[in-house]
Amino acid sequence: MADTAETDAFVAFERVQKSYDGENLVVKDLNLSMPKGEFLTMLGPSGSGKTTCLMMLAGFETATYGEIKLDGVSINNIPPHKRGIGMVFQNYALFPHMTVAENLSFPLEVRKIGKSEREAKVKRALDMVQMGAFGGRRPAQMSGGQQQRIALARALVFEPELVLMDEPLGALDKQLRETLQFEITNLAHELGITVVYVTHDQTEALTMSDRVAVFDDGRIQQLAPPDELYEKPQNSFVAQFIGENNTLEGTVTKISGNHCEVRLDNGELIDALPVNVSAEGERTRVSIRPERVEFNKDRLQEGAHLLKAEVLEFIYMGDIFRTRLRVAGNEDFIIKTRNAPDQVRLEPGQQIEIGWLPEDCRALDAI
Ligand SMILES: Nc1ncnc2c1ncn2[C@@H]1O[C@H](COP(=O)(O)OP(=O)(O)OP(=O)(O)O)[C@@H](O)[C@H]1O
Ligand SMILES: [Mg+2]
16 A cells, blocks of 8 residues: 555554454454545454454554554554544443433543533534434433434534444334434534444445445455445455355356457356456356346347256245246356246246356356
């Protein structure tokens, strides 16, 4: 990464490593830089190092190696309460013996803000999360969603420029989660705050974020805006982790420019875009999204290789049809087609041919 990008960054991790036991690295050479006002989500399986990164940024854990910078200044030696960062956790973490207003007032008292200003800020923060009437309640007298709104208000009350959220909606039901997802992103953009958000819910990550960092095994596997992550996964882990995906295994037989030919393990040939392969003879796993597979030959490029497929299951889903096929030995090959008046409904047992535009079929690393 260029040095200039890092100096302009509001939040920067530079070659950060973390080991808890002095032996195993749970965060491996993390480089990440975020501009001011960005909403970035860390997404990844359990144990991939997301919370650890957040804790290092907040100052509750120290990096074993590397540097973390805020607004161009190294914060490695600054204690958490002096970093000016707001935090929201999964389990609300409100003080149970305090009222809502007292909970919100606390971070202001710690910062030595006078009484009348405190009251004004608390009121403003409560109004922001539409909880103005709840100042006198205790946490136990509220629902989970209400408590989480208060936790959010408490993280915002001292007007931090950076807010960290670790699965803040994990304990809530689906509907409430969706409402709050919307409120959090709106609020963040309105206030111009920079947010680092952690989740292992990919829909949440894709819908809320400016960029998503996909974590696995202590490393960022890909860092990109949601559409790019879904449409242009750079490796097999990301292709598999984000959205629904079909994979076929084979060996590269021809490669030139942005086109390659792959011989699948059952002997058939297909066309693909070389993404993570560089030479003939290399093993690859090709990846193609269900909505990019065509069985209508008119929509395919001339000369495209076609594959034989057998329809195993046809599922009517209202807006789309989801069809499961057997393709090159893979019995879980899914295609999705839009429900339109002229759309063909496939029947189980039917033999068809499928194909795709080579740029929609990505030749990635073999796992
Ligand atoms: N305080 C700790 N002491 C020792 N090991 C830890 C500690 N905290 C986390 N780990 C280990 O570090 C690794 C990364 O954990 P981390 O909590 O960062 O993962 P995560 O991505 O947040 O996972 P989840 O989605 O389950 O919350 C895991 O293997 C975990 O067991
Ligand atoms: Mg975690």
